[in-house]
Amino acid sequence: MITFTTSGSLVDIKQGTSSGGFNVIRSINSNSKNITWSYGSDVSRIDFAIDDLTFDSIPANQISFDGVALSDATGFKAAVEAMFPNLAATPGGGSYLVYTANAVHNGSAGVPTITVMYGNSVGDIIWTYVDVGEYEGTLSDTFTEGKTICFPRGDAFDDDGDEAIYLSLRQTSTNTVSLRCFSALNGGNRKELNTSIPVPLEIRVYQ
Numbered sequence: 001m002i003t004f005t006t007s008g009s010l011v012d013i014k015q016g017t018s019s020g021g022f023n024v025i026r027s028i029n030s031n032s033k034n035i036t037w038s039y040g041s042d043v044s045r046i047d048f049a050i051d052d053l054t055f056d057s058i059p060a061n062q063i064s065f066d067g068v069a070l071s072d073a074t075g076f077k078a079a080v081e082a083m084f085p086n087l088a089a090t091p092g093g094g095s096y097l098v099y100t101a102n103a104v105h106n107g108s109a110g111v112p113t114i115t116v117m118y119g120n121s122v123g124d125i126i127w128t129y130v131d132v133g134e135y136e137g138t139l140s141d142t143f144t145e146g147k148t149i150c151f152p153r154g155d156a157f158d159d160d161g162d163e164a165i166y167l168s169l170r171q172t173s174t175n176t177v178s179l180r181c182f183s184a185l186n187g188g189n190r191k192e193l194n195t196s197i198p199v200p201l202e203i204r205v206y207q
Helices: 073-083 085-089
Strands: 002-007 010-017 021-029 035-038 045-050 053-059 063-065 096-106 113-120 126-131 134-138 148-151 156-160 163-171 176-185 190-192 194-206
Touching: 002 073, 035 073, 035 096, 045 073, 063 073, 073 085, 096 176, 148 163, 163 194, 176 194
Parallel strands: 002 063
Antiparallel strands: 002 010, 010 021, 035 045, 045 053, 096 113, 096 194, 126 134, 134 176, 148 194, 156 163, 163 176, 176 190
16 A cells, blocks of 8 residues: 655655555655656556656555545546645646557568557557558647657667667657668668567657
């Protein structure tokens, strides 16, 4: 169980059980804005972070605010903003929608096999083939300008002899994102990436 308990101008964050007792793991000022959270289609669990502390896939009903337990992850925003009013005063101060997936390509032309992992509150992105190693993801009016972050964020590459592998995911409009995933030999023509190792993708849309 993780509890948030008001103590004057501070909020004590405790972890423990009713039988074994609770320990304070962090006390933070109620003016803090250093809180982020996200959850996917499974609203029984939530990820959140407070300063440098991270909590992954926590059962929502094991989180309480001043003695009131959450019923599911959708109640976290209202509860945390009531306790930390500066989050509500700064729209989207901590919350974001998230899409996490793995992409695997077998080297043939076409869209990679994309497997959505835990944490898809963005929606069902439709992926289409654009060119060798380039694919477009579409979901109308979803990728808000200035509030969308994609990973991997740049053309990272790893040399394997004379062959380089290029990976990047970026927002191209409010409706689309672009995935680049290919290899090139000696700076020559692109080739479809052929690997069984998944390429991790993540899109965050801050609210």
